[in-house]
Amino acid sequence: MRTARDMGTAGDLLVVGSGVLGLAIAHRARRQGLEVTVLEETTRPVGSSIQNFGHACFTGQADELQDLALASRAGWLRAAADTGLWTATTGTVVPATTAAELRVLEEFAAHRGPEQVRMLSVAETRAALAHEELDVVGGALLPLDMRVDPRTAVPRLAAWLSTQGVRFRWGERVLHTADGVVRTTRGTYRADRVVVCPGTGVGGLFPEIADRHGITQCTLAMALIERPERLPAHLAVLTGTSLARYDGFAAMPGTAALRAELAVREPELTACVANLMVTGIDGGLLVGDSHAYDDSYEPFLDAGLSDLLVHRAAALLGIDSPRVIQRWLGRYSDAPGTTFVLEQPDAATTVAVVTSGVGMTLGFGLAERVLEGAPALAA
Ligand SMILES: Cc1cc2nc3c(=O)[nH]c(=O)nc-3n(C[C@H](O)[C@H](O)[C@H](O)COP(=O)(O)OP(=O)(O)OC[C@H]3O[C@@H](n4cnc5c(N)ncnc54)[C@H](O)[C@@H]3O)c2cc1C
Known part of the structure; x- marks a missing residue:
């Protein structure tokens, strides 16, 4: 078995999926000093995160999600300052x-x-x-609402992260992951922690999670x-x-x-x-x-x-x-009645899926929740 370290990626964290959620997590983890690898089955971001309005609708979220929404707002602003990606704070x-x-x-x-x-x-x-x-x-x-350009925000984030040492493996589909061992169409990796953000691909990787939430x-x-x-x-x-x-x-x-x-x-x-x-x-x-x-x-x-x-x-x-x-x-x-799903099928694995069409709004807030909910990831 090849390990992330054997492959020269020294992976504290392996992220599956290069959408806004996966890259928000990669961005936050990299800022914490973690060594990060991103595995993505397509050769560039083409998922939900580029198909949308680029509307970060913090205000319209439920009262109980306002803390998460405002954490996400701060995350977008940090990412914009780091990467130069376009944002508008005009509401x-x-x-x-x-x-x-x-x-x-x-x-x-x-x-x-x-x-x-x-x-x-x-x-x-x-x-x-x-x-x-x-x-x-x-x-x-x-x-307080913000705008990003959905066609450039995630590609820009990916390009910047790759200049900061985040390793991207494009065109590599994850077939199975458990206990920090990730099997893909091109090999097998081991990482201390794996965060899976597959968007509409969740049913293929974790059918029991998809079934349980009716995704x-x-x-x-x-x-x-x-x-x-x-x-x-x-x-x-x-x-x-x-x-x-x-x-x-x-x-x-x-x-x-x-x-x-x-x-x-x-x-x-x-x-x-x-x-x-x-x-x-x-x-x-x-x-x-x-x-x-x-x-x-x-x-x-x-x-x-x-x-x-x-x-x-x-x-x-x-x-x-x-x-x-x-x-x-x-x-x-x-998924009916659920804004997002965060699950830990084992101690090394987190599955994160936005299930209500507000991933551009909550993505950076969820990144904070995913990483801070996993003490092993503290830098
Ligand atoms: C038309 C439209 C309008 C929207 N408008 C808004 C809006 O205005 N505001 C808002 O907040 N949200 C909006 N959303 C929702 C938002 O786009 C999504 O919630 C968000 O992009 C989800 O991000 P993600 O990273 O989870 O998914 P994605 O961007 O889909 O990324 C998932 C990635 O995982 C990869 N992947 C999947 N399975 C595997 C595997 N086995 N191995 C390797 N890689 C894998 C996929 O190829 C994909 O690149 C809209 C969505 C759409 C479609």
Whole structure:
């Protein structure tokens, strides 16, 4: 058997998966002085972590996850300072288009306070979205939320980590891991500790964990449309469907009425379990999304569904003829009623999976929890 040390990697920690979760863990461990190896079955990051909005929606998470969310925010800022990856700390704008949406925002502002939620007047909401005639009744700014560019953040982190001595083994699939022994398609490694962050690959490696939590796959219709010059690349916009979805907002008493309103006002968005939202990147506006759940995911992107999301987002932002640049189906692991799964199948192994589509938000906070929950890893 080859060991990580035999291979010259001197591995205190072996991370499986080069998504945001695996790399946040690698980043934190490297800062602690640990020697780290990352094994990734693809030859570059192509998983959920590059398919998404790049929206770190700290504020919308449940009250009990706020400490984790703020730890994650600090982690993103540290990673940005280290690597130069692009972040924006300009917050999220939530335009309210109806009184029911405004009520949820007002309740949320009263609940969380002005540091987390600033109510905006109609004029301020229109100014935030650079459109003087937007059909809104008010809005809110969530100033603590952050943005990253999902297409460059994780690749940038990987590139920087490799300059800091983290060993990357690309194109190497892990077949089995237990008790610090990791068998791959190219060999066998031994490491003091193994953290497995396989995203949608969890069922292949740890079927009993996937079964126990009911982990399935969620596919999401996404598009990149041309960004009008008036809208900045740091744009982050949530909508009424987001207020009905994210646990933090959804805990407000007004959400029941909002959901009832949406079912009548937006039956098509309700039917596709939409979280209509928009973020900006240099190359355009990221627009989505719908949610479909299946163990064996549907590979086809429905054109009508994609058009629905594009046109609703464009209408919201006052974009007359949206030009679609790309369309894709994103995919992540999902489990009912669970935001993330952290398990230790043996003393040397941790399995970490985000199961609710908020890995860009919580990834760095989970990295802290994974590493600090494992005393053997203390530098
Ligand atoms: C369309 C879409 C929109 C989203 N929007 C947001 C958002 O706005 N905000 C937010 O917070 N979150 C969002 N998410 C969720 C977020 O992207 C995920 O929660 C997060 O990226 C999960 O990170 P990860 O590292 O666990 O998974 P991944 O990025 O998928 O990484 C897992 C890696 O493990 C590798 N792997 C798997 N099995 C093996 C194996 N056996 N051997 C070796 N390597 C293996 C895979 O190849 C992959 O590279 C969105 C997701 C999607 C799809």
